[in-house]
Amino acid sequence: MINIFWFRRDLRLHDNAGLCQALQSGLPVLPLFIFDSDILDALPSRQDARVEFIHTALTGMQRELEALGSTLLVRHGKPAAVWQAILQEYPVQAVFTNRDYEPYAIQRDQRVQALLAERGIQFHTSKDHVIFEKDEVLKDDGKPYTVFTPYSKKWKTRLYSRMETVVLEDGRSEARPSYLQPHPTEKYFSNFFACAPAPAPTLAEIGFAPSGIAFPPPTVSSGLIRQYEATRNFPAQPGTSRLGVHFRFGTISIREKAQRALALSETYLNELIWRDFYSQILGHFPQVVTQPFKPAYAFIPWRDAPADFERWCAGKTGYPIVDAGMRELNATGFMHNRVRMITASFLTKHLLLDWRLGEAYFAEKLLDFDLASNNGGWQWAAGCGTDAAPYFRVFNPEEQTKKFDPEYKYIRRWVPEFGTPAYPRPMVEHKFARERCLATYKKALNGEL
DNA sequence: TTTTGAGTTGTTCGA
């Protein structure tokens, strides 16, 4: 008999909670990854950098596992069908995996768990993707938080409520939060199932072509984290970590990064807490996937203007900071955080286009796309999210440029024709757009529409 | 139950 560890959004061998548990289960562990055709077939393009990223990460793990005398089983198909095939091929006692909190994943895992249960096979799940799951940080009345600041306070209280003494390499000892302790997977590497390498499908075999998009490294310097608060808002500078895609697919450990953040930057730690915050919002309020978090905002009459949406997508709005952001996204699969806010505000408030359009476009293009964070960010930009701030906070693209790209470095990098006759005029005048937005929101929220 | 303080990231206007 063997046990199987099922990789999904946790593509690493080190400090992997579920894998560590599996390796301690007493049976040889065969690692598995499934390219889920339900997900892949729904992607709009056959050149998807995320699929390529996953494929690259799997190749790396495959190499590590072969060096350990084992292998990574990589299959392609609908999860239920793949599992049925695997259970025909291997005598499986139990399956281990890390929990995934997105609605589709929850449903998929319920089905797989039922399928396994019919055959008497246990399905063990672990927390790995977040520091705290949705029911670990709750108000005193047992209900979920919907405002970030009190959530973050309770999050930190909980983090520091359990400490362990750790002996460092130089012999000194230090107290560290138990929740951030690494899972020592490598101690149990001898428990992988010993077998010949199993051939994995190529990118082409699962139906995809290389995207041409470069992947950021899974590392960030301590200097950057220390300077994060001072530099993160300037898109021309490399002041942000670019670790998003690695968090998304688990090629780095959230615990390790949180431990470093604790030592180096409160601001950076807060960003990691935001990740948990939006994950628990999605878990408790899954309707946010299609509906505004604040129900009253469902009555805003978004404009129906496909041509305007196309101009926004293409980076041809005539507002250089907006266009620079959209072109960076289209070219690299990444957009600087500050510019994500500006472009999102522009779409929802200047153009009065439905935030779900922008959300879907980012979902298609962003290498680091994460449902919970992307949805939370877009609802925030549209004013309909958990943020208590007023809806009349309309970003002025020119003011934002003055503050965050005063020398037009970022703009010139992505909009070389800026300042020449080839650059388009603004597609909508700022003052007019601002007033139209405020009037429309006000009416809708007063129930006059 | 009531009260109180506060809420990621902003802009505009007038003194």
Place this chain on the structure above:
DNA sequence: GTCGAACAACTCAAA
């Protein structure tokens, strides 16, 4: 240029 108030009123969280 700089500063504070207004933008509106509401809901959340905790005491």
